[in-house]
Structure formats: structure tokens, C-alpha cells
Amino acid sequence: MMGLAGSAMALNASLAPASAQTPTHPSSNQHSGQTGDHVSLMANMVMGDVDNKRNNFDPLALLTDFDYGTVTTLPDGRTLREYTLIAGDQLIEIAPGVMFPAWSYNGRVPGPTLRCTEGDRLRITFINGSSHPHSVHFHGIHPANMDGLEAIPSGETFIYEFDAEPFGLHLYHCHTVPLRRHIHKGLYGVFIVDPPQPRPDAHELVMVMNAFDTNFDGANEFYAVNTVAFHYAKHPIPLKLNELVRIYLVNITEFDLINSFHLHANMFHVFRTGTQLQPHEFTDTIMLAQGERHILEFRYKFPGQFMFHAHVSEFAELGWMSLFNVTETGATLPTMPTFTEQADPFGVCTLITGEL
């Protein structure tokens, strides 16, 4: 039995306009069988909360988790960054109580955010610990044999090595066929190549717009940023007043051609694909096709709770609905445990046999 007065209902008090607030709680009206005068804004919500421990990742921690790799200097003076990506089979809770048989990189969906600077030498060791063949295909400029089209069989290893170019916001994903299923089940992550001259200091957040087709009928049941539907609506992202915020926004949604991002009560600068340092646009809504990604920059002038969500209303109501909580001081976000610290990275994983 679940109570209607979940954590999301608490948000109602701060979100609903004063005129909409009534002395009696709308949901308790429903419960007693009386006619409700209105339905809470946050009634469009999933019930309960996900178990971050079981999932092995906290969506709040994913926002600011960057993997810079193991850094060494090459004889020619260039920086070498070495990363490890391990593919695995994992059941993840993509919405409260809903388990999805995912394929993941490093036990999380999206995979780790690989970050480097333009001109670095990158060496990515890919270990396929999944029951199916997989690969890693990076966006960016690199030789054909490093393009990740060749499927690496279960239990085998492959090392991708190339130079980081051009600077911008890229992504990586599995390119094994059937492609749609390999991507949609969770094999993707963000790949950030910083410009040689760093961008201005900012509060940087990684947001991967993704979706899940839980009944495998070719249409998504849940939409989100960073996997868990409605997570940032239930747990608003803290922001500091007037602080520059930079969002690395990537769209990896399958089945739907486009996704979008809309910011409430504000406007943002758009750096398309992050490949230029001059903004292309100043807007509050931007559309991204499958695989498109942009860097967004903005500051909040007023404190309070502000929504951001897909302006595709259907996606918003199916989980891609989030909140910023802007305060004078902001707050620190939880951090991810580093991958190597985990004794058993797939301790919570269940090897799924069969067709899934």
C-alpha cells in the first residue's frame, strides 16, 4: 500500500501557485471519496523512489561525475589518458519499482563521462563482461580501425587508441547490431573533449536524455535525464544564485526521432556540439535529434524551484520532468564511488541468460 503523500507531494506546497492551495490536501480529499476541487500539479508523478544502492549509482552523483582517466606523460610531452570500460548485464531500476534488463558500461547507465583535453592521446581498454558481443564507438575524429564497428565477443578485450579531436561535446556508444537494441539497453556515455584553453569556471552538469522501452514493443515507457524517471523532480538539483551553470546535454533517446530541453523562467546560451566557443543562440527551448548534443550555459537571477523538462509534453509526463532548486548558497551534490574502489563492480548485476 502506497500513500499518496509521497516526497513529491511535498513539492506541491512550493510549486503550486498560492491560489491553488486549499486548506485540505487534494489527495486526502480523493482518499475520503469526496470530490476533489483540483488535482495537484505534481500528481503527474511516479510512486515511490528508486534504490540507488541496488542500482550502484545515484542520479544526483552522475551529474558531476567526470572520469579524467589515468594520466601519464608520453615521451613527446603529450598527455596520455587511460580509461577502462567494462560492459556488463545488469538489472537497473529505471523508475521506482520497475526493473529493466540493461547492458551497461562500468555498472551504470549512462556509462562514465570520459573527459580529456583536445590533443591528448586516449587509450580505452574495453573488456566485454556481458553475455553478448559489444563494442565502443566514439564520436569525434579518429582512424577507421578505432571506430568501434567490430563487435568484441563476450569475455574478450580490445584497446581503442586515438587522439582527442576536435574539442566539443561528444558521446560514445555500442555499435554492435542490432544497433537499436544495443543502444537502447544502456550502452552509451558522454565523451567531453575540452578546448586547449578551458571554458570559464562554471557549475558543470552532465545530462543524458534517455528512455526505456520496458515491454520491448518499440516505444518507450519511461523518459528521463540520466536514466531514472522523475528523479530530479523528486530530488531537485541544487543551484547557487547567479552562478554560471554549464549543462552538457546529450540526446541518446531511441525510438523517438527528437527530444528537447526547456528551461523555466530563464534563457540559456547554446553551443551546438560544443565545437565552438561562441554561442549560437540564446533561447529557452532546444530540440535535439537522436545523437545530437549541445552545451547550454545560464545563470539563475531569482531563487526558488524551477522546472526543466522536455517540451515534448508526452516525454515530460512519462518521466523527463526535473527541478532546479536555486538558493543563495547552493549545495554540494553526492559523489560517485570511483569504479576501481568497488570490490565487485557487478555485485548487483544479474547475468541474464536467454534472449533479453
Add this chain to the structure above:
Amino acid sequence: MSALSDPSGVPQRPWWRRSLMLSALLPLLLLGVLLAIIVTTQTGLGDRTAPPIEELTINRITLPVANQLVVNVTNGGPDPVTVAQVQVDDAYWMFEITPNKTIPRLGSATITLPYPWVQDEPHLVTIITTNGVTFAHQLAVATRTPSITIETVGRYALLGIYVGFIPVSLGLLWFPVLRRLGRSGMQVILSLTIGLLVFLLVDTLAEAMDVIADTAPIFGGSSLVLMVTLISCGFLMTLGRNRTQIPPSRLQLAYRIALGIGLHNLGEGLAIGAAFASGSAALGTFLVIGFTLHNITEGIGIAAPLTRERPSMAHFVGLAALAGLPAVLGVWIGGFIYNTVLTALFLALGAGAIAQVIYEVGYLLYRQSNDDRTPLFSKAVFGGFVAGVGIMYATALLVTA
């Protein structure tokens, strides 16, 4: 048992008896041993690796008040099902579920959502289980579900009287006309009765199949409907024939036809009540007129076997009540406690009763043609049959909303 007794001597009888009991129990004992082996060794087929098979049926969506949706679900699958989330019109919505979000096999649950449903518009409810499996049900037209008040009970009763009792009574008023028909005219009327009963049989069975298709498969689906129809028919055949082999009297036959038609009208009432309650029968008056015209022929069917009798007025009232009033009961059940399995069962019972009276009327027709030494399959008889089916078909067009 005597055939199985040992012929050699009486002293061994107790042993034989025990032995007989033993041989009767042996298969059951072995079955017990087999079950014990299966339970302890897990059949040796290996562990079940496939995800559980989930089968959830949304029985009914009701709208008791504004801003509230109530969804009734049944788990008809082999495994328990846990409801994880609920969507209304492709939007996740807060909900309460009682008694538990995990619904055991054959169990039911009620989900209540604070949803601002819109009058006269369709709404789609989708349930997502823990395994991400979805079960959807469309509410065709949103309208407030009537609650049980003196006013609605009265209004529904009136509806039942309009579609059941009144048309049957009107049909019975043709009795004096039927009496004046000659013997060949009588043949036509009996065959016309068979025609309309055949139509009702097909119609009732089809309706039962339609209704049962929306229920949890575990209840048996179409085979349940067919079995109940056969049993109902068989039971009515044996009724009244226990002591003698003679067929029922003509008055008894009229009552049987009335019972069969009554059960059919009960089913019709269920459908009408459910349609009104769920708002899908928006045609109201037109639908009522249609049913009245459609059912008027039923009165002729009931009166047909009585043309050589002089039944009292009380019998006519009784026949009209038996055939017509179940419609009132049907509208009440359909409108207030709509239950798809129950509806299908009532319809199947009705189909069985109708099949039985088709046999009886057919037998009456056969005897009459034997007495008259006229061919059973005359053009007049066939014409009457076609007319019976035709009239029912034509008037049924009025009620297909």
C-alpha cells in the same frame, strides 16, 4: 461390487473389499508419491530462468466523483504480479492501491488515482508491472459512474421494464390473433418462433464470447461459455422428464420459452446497464426504442405453443414477468456491479435455455406435422423460420449503437 467378489468363498470378502479399495486408492497414492518427488527434485528440468509470465486484466474503470479514477484489476496469470506504476493517457500518475500492490494469482486490487478526467472524452489507463510489462484498458467515454440511489435504482428498473417487460407483454397481446390462425398458419408461427429463437441463440452466444474475451483467461474464456451453455441446455432437458418420457405440456413449454428468453433479456439488461453506466450508450432513447421493437417478437414466441390452450390471464402475466422482468435485474447488475465473468455466465445460461426451447418447439412442430400428415420441411415452415430470423436481424439493426 458383487461382480468383483471372489466366487471361491465368503471369508475372503473383507480382504477383497480392502483390495478393491486399495486398487481404487493406488493411483492416488502413486500420484502423491509423484508430487512429492516433483516438489523435492524440481522435476529435473532445471531452474526456471525465464521471467515470470504476467497476466493482468483491467476489469473495470469507474469514475465515482470528479478528479477520481478507480481501476479494478485481476491477476489471471500463473505468477503474482506487482504493480509498479500507473499511466493515464501516457502520463505517470500518483495512485493508491488496495489491498496490496502485489496481486496474488487470481487476486484482485483496486487502484485509485486523483485524475482530472474529462466528461465525454476517452481515457487510457496503463499499468506497468515491476518487470516493465504493460496492461492497458481504454475507457470509451468518461462520465460519472452512477451510485446506488433510490433515483438511479428506479431509473434503471424503468429501463429494464422498457426493454423487457413491455415488449414481451405487447407481443403476448397477439395471442387472440394467433388462435385464429389455421393449422398451417400455426406451423408458420411455430417455425417463426424457431427462427427468432435461433437468432437469439446465436446473438446470445456471440455476446457471451465477446464479454468473456475481456476477462482474465484463467476463467476459461470461450470454452467456459460453451460448457455452461451445454450444461444449462442439458439440465433443462432433464427437468420434468425424470418420471415420464413424455415431453412437457404446451403450457410448460411456454414457460420454458419464457425462461430462456428471460435469461436472454437478463443478459441484454446487463449489457444495457453496463453501457449506460460506462457512458458508452449515449444514444439513450433511440437504443431503448430499438430494444422495445427488437423484443416485441419474443412475445409471439412465448404465445406460439399455447394456441390450442385456454390459459388464464394469470399465466400470461406470469409468462410476461418471467420473460421480461429479468431485464430489470440485468440492468441493475450491469449498471451497479458490472462483472464481466458473471455477465458471460448469465449469457451462457441463457444460450443453453434458448437451445433447449428450440429443441422443444422443434419437437412440437414435428409432432404437429406428423398429426396433420404434412411435410415437416414445407415452404411455409421454412418461410416462417426465415421470417423469424429476418425480423430479429432487422430490428437488431436498431440496437447496434
